[in-house]
Each structure stands twice: as C-alpha cells, then as structure tokens.
Amino acid sequence: MNTKLISFVLNGEPVSVRVDPFELFVDVLREKLQLTGTKKGCGEGGCGSCTVLINGEAVNSCLLPAMRVEGTSIQTIEGVEDNGELHPLQTSFIEKGAVQCGFCTPGMIMSAKALLDKNKSPSKEEILEAVSGNICRCTGYVKIEEAIEDAAKTLRKAAVKGESHG
Incomplete structure (x- = not known):
C-alpha cells in the first residue's frame, strides 16, 4: 500500500x-x-x-x-490540561461525579469543550445538544450536564479575571 x-x-x-x-x-x-x-x-x-x-x-x-x-x-x-493543571471541565467532571466508568469521559469533555470555547453561557438545551452525539451508559447525563454548567461558570469567572484555559 x-x-x-x-x-x-x-x-x-x-x-x-x-x-x-x-x-x-x-x-x-x-x-x-x-x-x-x-x-x-x-x-x-x-x-x-x-x-x-x-x-x-x-x-x-x-x-x-x-x-x-x-x-x-x-x-x-x-x-486539554494546561501546564499540568486540569481544565475546568476536567475538574468539574471529577467534582460533580460525572465520571463513572470513564470510557465516555474524554469524548464528552471534548464535545463540551467545543461548546464552551464558543459559548461560555450555554443553555441546558445547548449543553444537551453539544453532547447529544456522546453516549454514556453509566451516569444518566444529569451529572454530566451539571459538570458542564459548573465548568462554564468557572470559565466565565476566569474570563472576567483575564485568565485563559486552553
């Protein structure tokens, strides 16, 4: 070949x-x-x-x-992490219990990151749409949604302070 x-x-x-x-x-x-x-x-x-x-x-x-x-x-x-520091999405997934078996977590975080990179104040519907192509068989999505909302809040606060999260 x-x-x-x-x-x-x-x-x-x-x-x-x-x-x-x-x-x-x-x-x-x-x-x-x-x-x-x-x-x-x-x-x-x-x-x-x-x-x-x-x-x-x-x-x-x-x-x-x-x-x-x-x-x-x-x-x-x-x-996603920056100089050894977890991205707010990673931190929120851990803190909110959105990580169960962990298999879907990288894909969920990447889909959520694509959303939050463009929109730091997404609605519940926008969050659910962003991860609609990601299947989780463990959490039922409530904790995932909460984690993304929490990360969005953290990113908004960081933006006000002039901090960046790649």
Missing part, C-alpha cells in the same frame, strides 16, 4: 506521521502516536467516545480518514 506522510498540529505541537490511505484517524492517534485517551468505541460514529477537536470542531475520529487531517489543528483529551 502507498503510505503518505501527513503533517498537522497536535495539542499545540507540529506532528508528521506516515499513514495508509484507508487508515482511520482514531487508529493513528492510539497506535502510532500512543495517545490512548481518545477511545475507540462503536467504530461507526454513534457513541462519541473517539471525539477530538479539529480546528475547534468536535469530530468523531473513528469516521475520519487520517489523510484528511493534513494541515489541521487537532486537540485530544491529552491536550
């Missing part, structure tokens, strides 16, 4: 990796780049456990041919 060297920015760092034409991006992340925080669930784009941000948009990496990420900026769950 003809492989191709692709380059992109991953969690703020330039990366180049050789991929096969039909290789999926979730497999490149997990197997070639050793970033196993992005989970491989259904493999059909239905569970959201593989969600990453590509140019700020939440995308199911299990549906994405790796060659399509050429020249993009990608953020995975490993790139």
